[in-house]
Amino acid sequence: MQDYSQRGTPLYRAALAFLRRERIPMHVPLHGRGGGAPYLMSRGLAPFLQWDLTELQGLDDLHLPAGALYQAQILAARLFGAKQSFFLVNGVTGGLLALLSALLRPGEKVLLSRLAHKAVLHGLMLSGAVPVYLPVKGEEQSGFPLNITVATVRAALKKHPGARLLLVTSPSYWGVTAELAPLAELAREHGLTLIVDEAHGAHLPFYGDLPHAAAARADFWLHSAHKSLGALTPGGFLHLGGRQHLQRVRFWLQVTQTSSPSYPVMLSLDLARRQAALCGKRLFGRARVWAEAFRRALTEEGVNLLGEEAVREAGFYLDPCRITLLRPEGGGLRLAEKLARHCRLQLELADENYLLAICGPAQLRLSPRALARAVAGVLPLAQPARSFSPKLQLPFCFAAAKGEGEDFTPFPLAPQRAISLPAAALPLESCAGRICAEMVVAAPPGIPLLAPGELISEKMLAVLLLLRSRGRRFQGPADPGLRRLKIVL
Ligand SMILES: Cc1ncc(COP(=O)(O)O)c(C=O)c1O
Structure with a gap:
């Protein structure tokens, strides 16, 4: 009889026992x-x-688990409310590639958030499915992208009643969670499979009051345990809410994951799961209290943040540990440099019009007030805020202006087909109205600006030209400087 107490760390203990045997390593x-x-x-x-x-010996096999890894995965499933969980050793990326390959067939339509990570588009590329982007609602005042609404999905379903799958990115990189329970309800009504990319939200269940995939009874959800739980990079979990498609998912995980999985990563998943089970509420609760104090202090110092209230008013929830500083007046990149130099602050990411800081248990020993004062000391914060120019700034291009993008036009070509057809590299300036043959990502964030099979709009072309003029380089294209872009002939 196995002991499935959350105090246990079966894989870690197996590794420890193995090391104690002190075998000669041949x-x-x-x-x-x-x-x-x-x-x-x-x-x-x-x-x-x-x-x-x-x-x-004794260390089990990720692709045929029967011992320590089998138990460790059961413990993860029990903690996160899944029927079955899998350890991911090349991140949520590997999990998404496997899942989308397992679930989708060529030509099937997928409704996906405009905030979907490039791994989702890569998964659709493998499966042959056709993406239909769902526009994300922007925050009322700034236009900053929040998340997708239930009304948007309902409207998309009217246009695409035969869609096969709904993919929601919740929380967003910036910590905004969608209303997952009504989305799951809607998906069930329409026979859609619901995947929640919860890469940034493995800790949400421990807050107790924010929407998360398990509470909404999603069909599948994924956690980057390295991003949001304290495991080593790139450890993650794929969770299944039921047993449908289990064998296919298992098979595709063998396709997308290495046959030499990293034990340090897997051990860290086992240990991070135990840590979350035993101390998650306290650890993440304290981090949240710290982040809330930091937010308050920053606001008192006059720093312009993406605020919890505004997010709530728009119908979403905000993880207080994701702190987005808004800079309508620009200068965000220079500011990030100054914060690194004068306050020793290494932020998650910075762009001209916003900065993102991620708070967590690692900051608990710092004084939120002193840090906020140091931050305020570095910025010329008192500048009057001019309005944003949402059309041309990252990540504003991911948020729909009011009423925009509600036509739910599918990609004219499935990404898989787009990369197999003859293509030509044209000067970027002349690409509007053509079908893209490459992935274009201004990372971070890893949200594609363009993907193969997508129509290149005037609006996106303007964004690309602006970013190029600032010297930005792009992941994906053969020409990372984007003087030329490949289009389908
Ligand atoms: C929303 C989202 N999904 C998936 C991924 C991929 O996760 P991983 O780095 O664990 O492969 C990322 C990475 O940044 C992400 O932001």
Whole structure:
């Protein structure tokens, strides 16, 4: 009889027992727990090398789990309210690729948030499905992108009653969570499979009062445990709400994940799950209280934030630990540099018109008030806020202006087909009205500006030209400087 207490750490204990046996390492990885890689050892990697094991006696097999890993995955499923959970060793990226390949067939339509990560588009590329973007609602005053609404999905379903799947990105990179329960209800009514990309929200269940995928009974959801739970990069979880498509998902995880999974990553998933189970409420609760104090202090100092109230008024919820500083007057990049130099603050990301800071348990020893004062000291905050020019700024281009984007036009070509057809690289300036043949991502965030099969609009062309003029480089295209872009002939 197995003990499935959340206090247990089956994989970690198996690794510990293995190391205690002190076998002579005649196996891969070749560093042999450090002895075979003296240079790496001398450069501080010793603790990492020690745990860098492989599928040896007692350590189970990610692709055929029957022992320690099997138990560790059951514990994760029980904690996160899933029927079945899988460890992800190349992030939510690997999980999304597997899931979308398992669930979709060529030509099927997928309703997806305009905030979907590039891994979603890559998954659709593998499956042959056709994306239909759902516009995201912007915040009333600033136009900053929030999330998708139930009304938007309902309207999209009227136009595409045969859609196969709904993919919601919740919370967004900026911590805005959608109304997941009514979305799940709507999906059930229409026989849609609901996937929630909860990469940034593994900690949400521990707050107790914010919407999250398990509470909404989503069909599938994914957690970047490295982004939001404290596990090592790139550890994640794929959770299944039921047992439908289990075998196909299992098969596709074997396709998209390495046959040499990282044990340090998997051990960290086992340990982070235990930490969340035993201390999650306290740890994330304290982080939230800290972040709320920091937000209050920043606001008192005159810093313009994406505020909880405005987000609530728009019908969404905000994770207080995601702090977005809005800079309508621009100068965000220079500000991020100053914050790094004068306050030693390394932010998650910065653009001309906004900065994003992620708070968590790592900051608890700092004084939120002192830090807010230091931040305010660096900024010329008292500048009168001019209005944003939402059409031309990242990430404003992901938010629909009022009424815009409600026609729910599918991509004219499935991404899979778009990359297989003859293509030509044209000067960017002449690409409007053509069908894109490449992925174009100004990361971070990893939200594609364009994907293969998508019609290149005048609006998106203007965004690309502006970003290019600022020297931005792009992930995806053969020409990262985007002088030319490949289009389908
Ligand atoms: C919303 C979202 N989904 C998925 C991913 C991919 O997650 P991972 O880095 O764990 O592969 C990211 C990464 O930034 C993301 O922001």
